[in-house]
């Protein structure tokens with residue numbers, strides 16, 4: 690590939706759309722380092738899916754602080770080395786919080802979020818992956834994490850439309866929107882190469898490799 694590659698790429702989108710798959714495959718193909726969210730460490734997540742009202746605040750605070758910590762470490766690494774690819778934008782924390790917290794919890798949460806968000810590195814380009822609800826539900830089922838199997842489709846649909854609305858008004862970085870319904874990045878090498886080329890075109894001015 691001859692075009693100039695972005696140095697820091699973030700892949701975002703709703704649960705099950707294929708973020709981690711794309712990030713892992715890009716990392717293999719371009720020898721990139723990854724910044725992958727560590728949701729397994731969140732001790733509240735399984736309970737959250739059982740009783741959202743009771744466990745939402747702990748769940749969101751845990752995600753917020755652990756992502757902040759991870760971003761802090763990432764910012765201290767050498768950004769001029771390998772390409773970096775991440776499966777989340779920091780604002781993901783706030784999107785979920787707006788969906789799951791009540792007004793009192795959200796106003797307390799925001800006091801912390803507004804302090805932390807200023808310190809987070811900005812990507813060269815964001816890839817927003819999309820898919821219809823039935824495709825997301827199918828992929829979540831196929832992935833087979835036990836605590837996600839009874840996820841309320843209405844919750845996933847609210848999250849999906851929140852991401853769509855958010856990216857409609859997003860101007861912080863160049864943005865590439867990709868409908869993944871009929872593209873399987875886990876198998877299709879050419880689709881992955883095309884994705885990187887489109888990302889590179891979206892993010893002019895980043896240094897070459």
Ligand SMILES: Nc1ncnc2c1ncn2[C@@H]1O[C@H](COP(=O)(O)OP(=O)(O)O)[C@@H](O)[C@H]1O
Pocket residue numbers: 702703704705706707708709710711776828829831832869872873874875
């Ligand atoms: N484009 C795709 N087409 C078909 N299946 C996919 C696609 N992307 C991911 N998958 C599968 O869907 C499931 C969810 O993918 P994953 O990358 O874990 O999503 P996310 O990180 O967005 O939650 C996995 O089982 C994965 O193998």
Ligand SMILES: Nc1nc2c(ncn2[C@H]2C[C@H](O)[C@@H](COP(=O)(O)O)O2)c(=O)[nH]1
Pocket residue numbers: 702703704705708709726728734737748749752781782785786789837
């Ligand atoms: N309530 C929240 N749940 C979150 C958040 N970030 C991730 N998650 C959940 C959703 C999935 O069950 C799992 C992994 O997320 P993927 O999008 O990578 O599938 O963790 C959050 O901030 N709040």
